Amino acid sequence: PENFREDETVEQLRELKPDVVAVVAYGRILPQRVLDIVPNGFINIHASVLPQYRGSAPYQWAVLDGLKETGVSAQHMVWEMDAGDVIDVEKTPIGENETAGELLDRLAELGAKLLSRVLCRAKCGDKCCGTVQCPEDVTFAPMLNKTMCPVDFTRTAQQVHNHVRGLH
Secondary structure: OOOOOOHHHHHHHHHHOOOOEEEEOOOOOOOHHHHOOOOOOEEEEEOOOOOOOEEOOHHHHHHHOOOOEEEEEEEEOEOEOOOOOEEEEEEEEOOOOOOHHHHHHHHHHHHHHHHHHHHHHHHOOOOOOOEOOOHHHOOEEOOOOHHHOOOOOOOOHHHHHHHHHHOO
């Protein structure tokens, strides 16, 4: 659903009686009343190595910032953006000429494998306990916007290269 503001939408989820819910690229913070419905919680696949790059554009910012490595994280959803305990992480290098779009394709495959692994563990009785994110390590990946599009050629060649790849 677009959101869970409507009581009818919340009741539809309650009627399904899910044991666990997987969320990928939803882009919304779920209300606590929704999070409380599911006994084993909501598991989110996020396109970064949490607690780095919480937010809406994690893989793009990893490229924009010139990181050499990123990954996907499975985390328990809480009523705060990308702040839940981290269950598992799959890391991958970022190619020196890889665009954000190319990276997203690879992260989608890694995320699917990670989600499958986490759900298999849950099915086998593993409570999928997570590790609390260290507040001092948190960074954010804000939404991209059109004002970022002009290339600033006064920056270094590497910064321009990362800019073009990150916004591609």
